[in-house]
Amino acid sequence: xxxxxxxxxxxxxxxxxxxxxxxxxxxxxxxxxxxxxxxxxxxxxxxxxxxxxxxxxxxxxxxxxxxxxxxxxxxxxxxxxxxxxxxxxxxxxxxxxxxxxxxxxxxxxxxxxxxxxxxxxxxxxxxxxxxxxxxxxxxxxxxxxxxxxxxxxxxxxxxxxxxxxxxxxxxxxxxxxxxxxxxxxxxxxxxxxxxxxxxxxxxxxxxxxxxxxxxxxxxxxxxxxxxxxxxxxxxxxxxxxxxxxxxxxxxxxxxxxx
Amino acid sequence: xxxxxxxxxxxxxxxxxxxxxxxxxxxxxxxxxxxxxxxxxxxxxxxxxxxxxxxxxxxxxxxxxxxxxxxxxxxxxxxxxxxxxxxxxxxxxxxxxxxxxxxxxxxxxxxxxxxxxxxxxxxxxxxxxxxxxxxxxxxxxxxxxxxxxxxxxxxxxxxxxxxxxxxxxxxxxxxxxxxxxxxxxxxxxxxxxxxxxxxxxxxxxxxxxxxx
Numbered sequence: 001x002x003x004x005x006x007x008x009x010x011x012x013x014x015x016x017x018x019x020x021x022x023x024x025x026x027x028x029x030x031x032x033x034x035x036x037x038x039x040x041x042x043x044x045x046x047x048x049x050x051x052x053x054x055x056x057x058x059x060x061x062x063x064x065x066x067x068x069x070x071x072x073x074x075x076x077x078x079x080x081x082x083x084x085x086x087x088x089x090x091x092x093x094x095x096x097x098x099x100x101x102x103x104x105x106x107x108x109x110x111x112x113x114x115x116x117x118x119x120x121x122x123x124x125x126x127x128x129x130x131x132x133x134x135x136x137x138x139x140x141x142x143x144x145x146x147x148x149x150x151x152x153x154x155x156x157x158x159x160x161x162x163x164x165x166x167x168x169x170x171x172x173x174x175x176x177x178x179x180x181x182x183x184x185x186x187x188x189x190x191x192x193x194x195x196x197x198x199x200x201x202x203x204x205x206x207x208x209x210x211x212x213x214x215x216x217x218x219x220x221x222x223x224x225x226x227x228x229x230x231x232x233x234x235x236x237x238x239x240x241x242x243x244x245x246x247x248x249x250x251x252x253x254x255x256x257x258x
Numbered sequence: 259x260x261x262x263x264x265x266x267x268x269x270x271x272x273x274x275x276x277x278x279x280x281x282x283x284x285x286x287x288x289x290x291x292x293x294x295x296x297x298x299x300x301x302x303x304x305x306x307x308x309x310x311x312x313x314x315x316x317x318x319x320x321x322x323x324x325x326x327x328x329x330x331x332x333x334x335x336x337x338x339x340x341x342x343x344x345x346x347x348x349x350x351x352x353x354x355x356x357x358x359x360x361x362x363x364x365x366x367x368x369x370x371x372x373x374x375x376x377x378x379x380x381x382x383x384x385x386x387x388x389x390x391x392x393x394x395x396x397x398x399x400x401x402x403x404x405x406x407x408x409x410x411x412x413x414x415x416x417x418x419x420x421x422x423x424x425x426x427x428x429x430x431x432x433x434x435x436x437x438x439x440x441x442x443x444x445x446x447x448x449x450x451x452x453x454x455x456x457x458x459x460x461x462x463x464x465x466x467x468x469x470x
Binding site for chain 1: 327
């Protein structure tokens with residue numbers, strides 16, 4: 001997509017429109033159980049039509065919120081995701097997104113800035129060069145997709161907890177929200193943001209993050225499912241309200257911890 | 259004595275004054291488990307299809323619960339509470355009342371072989387439903403064990419970081435997915451036999467509903 005190149009703002013209008021279109025409810029995207037044979041069987045078992053429609057969906061969402069709380073209780077910042085030797089790295093590491101690889105946002109690293117907002121002392125935006133000068137950490141961990149597959153990758157970058165402290169973020173706030181160049185977004189809980197392995201990632205396998213893996217910045221969270229690891233990050237907000245996210249709003253469990 | 263289909267016992271008479279075959283707690287936990295299993299397997303098949311372990315095994319969408327992956331996951335992680343809470347109640351009561359010991363043991367290989375052969379020749383008696391034959395003992399105990407394995411392998415897949423010691427017991431995240439799949443397969447195989455036999459010997463189904 002030549003039109004995507006050299007997009008100075010890092011945001012491509014065409015992609016955003018396409019993304020918005022995908023957010024509109026379409027039959028295959030809904031969690032309703034219409035059309036399934038098993039649905040009929042369950043309806044017969046229960047003697048009513050609870051499995052079809054908004055009732056079952058709202059009950060399932062309530063249980064999903066309950067599961068968020070259970071997972072938050074189970075989460076411990078002392079529990080680290082297993083780390084692996086370099087020989088275990090999956091090559092090639094898969095590209096993954098709701099769009100194809102050639103539709104991934106191609107961002108100009110010289111003009112890109114990380115916007116900082118919300119409950120933060122210093123809201124000065126960060127350039128890529130400034131981020132690269134900060135102390136770096138490295139991890140080789142397993143990326144686990146909500147679909148079930150997994151792959152081991154090598155990520156280098158700034159420890160997010162260090163970065164949050166450096167910019168004077170209120171770490172008693174409940175959430176950190178990330179906005180991405182292609183319109184993607186996700187919200188994570190503060191304990192996970194402060195986990196020692198949560199990383200503001202600038203490199204993959206010790207080389208500048210390729211476009212496929214989220215150039216210029218990805219948030220690597222080895223304690224959460226892949227979709228909670230945003231790529232092409234353009235903004236980070238510390239806040240007390242849950243702003244949801246692209247997949248969370250469509251029914252994926254919000255906490256999605258590992 | 260031949261199998262029930264060939265020589266039916268009048269159900270009304272047998273049930274009116276016969277011994278209690280299935281106590282209330284067995285019946286209640288059995289049917290809650292049936293519902294939970296139905297939801298777990300239906301949604302699990304849909305989740306499996308999102309990233310199949312075997313390219314030649316995919317489950318038809320007609321049998322799947324949840325319309326698409328997010329819905330299936332919501333069902334799976336809701337029904338798991340029903341499965342686990344009910345399963346803990348069943349196993350606790352089974353151990354505490356001595357029913358497991360009394361009904362499932364002893365299991366002697368010779369009797370298993372004999373009863374398998376008898377069953378295949380249609381000569382296995384179901385006159386006394388209060389006593390399980392050797393094949394039943396083996397299968398019921400086996401499916402309880404498969405149930406335990408499927409819960410722990412499922413926890414390993416769900417929480418491979420917080421419960422990493424458990425995931426390691428299964429040989430890691432990827433291996434736990436295979437264990438979970440094969441535990442499901444053995445439960446589905448059991449269910450196939452179990453449902454067919456319950457239909458062939460309807461008084462056993464009656465006992466699981468009314469107790470006698």
